[in-house]
Amino acid sequence: MTSALALTRAELRILARDRVAAFNVVVIPLVAAIYLVTNPPPAEEIPGPLAAAGAAVLLAVLTSAAMVLKSVMTLAQRREQHLLERWRISGAAPAAILAGTLAPGVLLLAGGIAVMFPALAIALDQAPVQPFWLVLAVVLATTLGGTAATFTAAYARTTESASVVALPIFAALLGGGIWATFVPLGEITWRMRATGGGALTELVRIGWEGPTDGAGFVAAAAAAGPSLLVLVALTVVLAVAGTRTFRWNPRD
Amino acid sequence: MLDGHGGHMTTTATGDRDHPQGVSGATTTTPDLSFRPAPDPAVEVRGLRCSYGDFEAVRGIDLRAAPGELLAVLGTNGAGKTTTLEVLQGRRRADAGQIRVLGLDPARQRRALAARAGVVLQESALPDELTPAEFLLLWQQMAGGGTLTHRPVDEQLARVDLTHRRDVRIGRLSGGERRRLDLATALSADPELLFLDEPTAGLDPESRADTWTLIRQLLHTGTTVVLTTHYLEEADALADRLAIMHEGQIEVAGILDDVLATRDARIRFTLDNDTTLPNERLIGQATVTRQRDRQHVEVRTPDLADDLRSLLAWSQTNSIDLQRLHASEPTLAEVFHDVRTTTNTPEVTT
Numbered sequence: 001m002t003s004a005l006a007l008t009r010a011e012l013r014i015l016a017r018d019r020v021a022a023f024n025v026v027v028i029p030l031v032a033a034i035y036l037v038t039n040p041p042p043a044e045e046i047p048g049p050l051a052a053a054g055a056a057v058l059l060a061v062l063t064s065a066a067m068v069l070k071s072v073m074t075l076a077q078r079r080e081q082h083l084l085e086r087w088r089i090s091g092a093a094p095a096a097i098l099a100g101t102l103a104p105g106v107l108l109l110a111g112g113i114a115v116m117f118p119a120l121a122i123a124l125d126q127a128p129v130q131p132f133w134l135v136l137a138v139v140l141a142t143t144l145g146g147t148a149a150t151f152t153a154a155y156a157r158t159t160e161s162a163s164v165v166a167l168p169i170f171a172a173l174l175g176g177g178i179w180a181t182f183v184p185l186g187e188i189t190w191r192m193r194a195t196g197g198g199a200l201t202e203l204v205r206i207g208w209e210g211p212t213d214g215a216g217f218v219a220a221a222a223a224a225g226p227s228l229l230v231l232v233a234l235t236v237v238l239a240v241a242g243t244r245t246f247r248w249n250p251r252d
Numbered sequence: 253m254l255d256g257h258g259g260h261m262t263t264t265a266t267g268d269r270d271h272p273q274g275v276s277g278a279t280t281t282t283p284d285l286s287f288r289p290a291p292d293p294a295v296e297v298r299g300l301r302c303s304y305g306d307f308e309a310v311r312g313i314d315l316r317a318a319p320g321e322l323l324a325v326l327g328t329n330g331a332g333k334t335t336t337l338e339v340l341q342g343r344r345r346a347d348a349g350q351i352r353v354l355g356l357d358p359a360r361q362r363r364a365l366a367a368r369a370g371v372v373l374q375e376s377a378l379p380d381e382l383t384p385a386e387f388l389l390l391w392q393q394m395a396g397g398g399t400l401t402h403r404p405v406d407e408q409l410a411r412v413d414l415t416h417r418r419d420v421r422i423g424r425l426s427g428g429e430r431r432r433l434d435l436a437t438a439l440s441a442d443p444e445l446l447f448l449d450e451p452t453a454g455l456d457p458e459s460r461a462d463t464w465t466l467i468r469q470l471l472h473t474g475t476t477v478v479l480t481t482h483y484l485e486e487a488d489a490l491a492d493r494l495a496i497m498h499e500g501q502i503e504v505a506g507i508l509d510d511v512l513a514t515r516d517a518r519i520r521f522t523l524d525n526d527t528t529l530p531n532e533r534l535i536g537q538a539t540v541t542r543q544r545d546r547q548h549v550e551v552r553t554p555d556l557a558d559d560l561r562s563l564l565a566w567s568q569t570n571s572i573d574l575q576r577l578h579a580s581e582p583t584l585a586e587v588f589h590d591v592r593t594t595t596n597t598p599e600v601t602t
Binding site: 005013014017085087248 | 304338365382394
C-alpha cells in the first residue's frame with residue numbers, strides 16, 4: 001500500500017510537471033463543464049435522454065483514451081526507462097507497482113467523470129435515476145481499462161508503438177460505447193456488450209434513464225446483469241492474460 | 253569525494269585459504285589461527301541455465317562469492333553476464349540450476365532478498381522529471397514496502413557527491429551524475445550484498461576512481477559485491493575473485509592471483525640481426541620466440557624474477573646488448589584475450 005501510494009504521488013508529480021498535459025487534464029474538462037452549465041441548450045431542443053447518451057459517450061471516450069491509451073503508453077515508457085525493473089528491484093508487489101503506475105489514468109477518468117457528469121445533469125436538467133449504476137460503471141470501466149492496458153502493454157515494444165498496439169482495444173471500447181448509445185436501451189445486443197464499451201454504455205444508461213422493464217433496483221439489476229457479466233468476464237480474462245504476458249524488462 | 257561506510261575493518265580472512273571454493277583477497281588485520289567453520293557463501297550458483305526462447309544465454313555455470321568478497325564477472329558483449337545477475341536478483345527465472353543468494357532462493361524469496369541486496373542496473377533507471385532528492389525519497393518509500401531503515405536523503409547525496417544537484421531535475425544530470433545517483437539508490441539501506449552491473453560506465457576517470465574508493469570502503473565493512481564490468485583494470489583493481497564468461501559459459505574462474513598465475517609472464521627485447529641465441533630453451537622453463545625479422549624476441553616464463561635474472565646474466569656474459577627490454581607479469585587483459593580467441597581455456601581450480 002505504501003509503495004502504491006508513493007508511486008501514485010510520483011506519477012502525479014511527473015504528470016503535473018508536463019505543463020501541456022496538466023493543462024489538458026485539468027483546465028479543458030473544467031472549461032467544458034463550465035461552458036455546458038452556463039450555456040445549456042433550450043429544453044425544447046433536447047432530443048430525449050441526451051444526458052444519458054452524453055454520459056455514455058463520455059465514459060467510452062475517457063475509458064479508451066485516458067485509461068487505456070495513456071496507461072499503455074505510460075507502461076511502455078516506464079519499461080523503456082527501466083523504471084518497471086527498478087520498482088521490481090525495490091521488492092514492491094507487482095500489483096502495487098501497476099496500481100501506482102496506472103493511477104494517473106484512473107484519476108483522469110474519475111476526475112473527468114466527476115466534473116462532466118454533474119455538468120451534464122445540470123445543463124440538460126436530466127438527473128440520473130439510479131446513480132449507483134453510474135458509480136459501478138465507472139469502477140468497472142477503471143478495472144477493465146487497467147487490465148486491458150496491462151495486457152496490451154506487453155505487446156508494445158516502444159512508447160511510439162504503444163498507441164498503435166492499443167488501437168484494437170481503443171476502438172472496441174469507444175466504438176462499442178457509441179454503438180450502444182444509439183439504439184433503444186432494451187435493444188442492446190450481446191455483440192455490442194462484448195466490445196466492453198457497449199456494456200459500459202448499457203450500465204450508464206440504466207443508471208441515468210432507469211431500466212425499461214420497471215423502476216426499482218431489482219429491475220435495474222436484472223437489466224444490468226448481462227453487461228455486468230460481460231464486464232467481469234472481460235476483466236478476468238484480460239487480467240489472467242496480462243499476468244502471463246506482462247513484461248517488466250525490455251529484454252524479455 | 254564518494255564516501256563509504258567509514259566503519260572499521262574487523263573481518264578475518266575468508267575464502268579459499270580457509271576452505272575450498274572460498275575467498276581470498278580480504279586483508280587480515282588480526283591473525284586468527286583458531287578453527288572456525290567456513291562462512292556460508294553470499295552467492296552460490298551451480299549449473300545455472302537460462303534461455304530467451306530458443307537462445308540459451310547462460311549454459312550451465314557455477315559461481316561462488318563469500319561474504320565481504322568482490323566477485324567480478326567479466327565477458328564479451330552478450331556473454332550472459334547481465335542475465336546471470338538478473339537471475340541472482342530474482343528478476344528472471346532460471347531454466348535449471350541451484351541458486352542461493354544470502355541463503356535465499358531469489359526466485360521464491362525475491363522480496364526478502366530485495367530488502368538485503370542493493371542493485372545498480374546496467375541502464376540508468378531514473379525518472380527524468382523528478383529531482384534526485386525526490387527520487388531517493390520515493391525509493392525509500394518503495395524499497396522493502398517502506399519498512400527498511402534508510403540513510404537520510406541528504407547523506408545519501410553527499411555520499412556520491414551530488415549534494416549540489418539535489419533539486420535539479422534528473423533529466424538535466426550528466427551521465428556520470430545519473431550513474432552516481434544509481435549507486436546512491438543501491439546503497440540507500442546499507443545492503444549486505446551489492447550487485448553492480450557496469451557501475452562506472454560513462455564516468456570520467458576521477459568519478460571512476462571515487463567509485464572504486466567507495467566500493468573498497470564497502471568491502472572493508474563486509475559488504476559483498478558482485479560486479480560486471482568491461483573495464484579490465486576495474487576488475488584488476490577491485491576483484492578478489494573473477495569469472496570470465498564467453499557465449500554463456502564460464503571460461504576462466506577463480507581467485508585473481510591464481511588466474512593470473514596460470515599465464516606466463518613476458519620478457520621482450522630486441523637484438524641485432526646477427527646475434528645468435530644459443531637455443532630456444534634459453535633459460536629455465538621459459539619459451540623463447542624470435543620473430544622473423546630476427547630482431548624481436550619474446551620470452552614467456554612462469555618465473556619472471558628468476559628467468560629475468562638468468563637472461564641478464566647471459567647477456568652480460570656474452571656481452572649482448574638487450575635493447576628495449578620490457579618485462580611484465582601476466583595481465584587480466586591477456587587472460588581475457590585468450591578467452592576471446594580460444595574457448596577451451598581450462599578452469600582454474602582452487
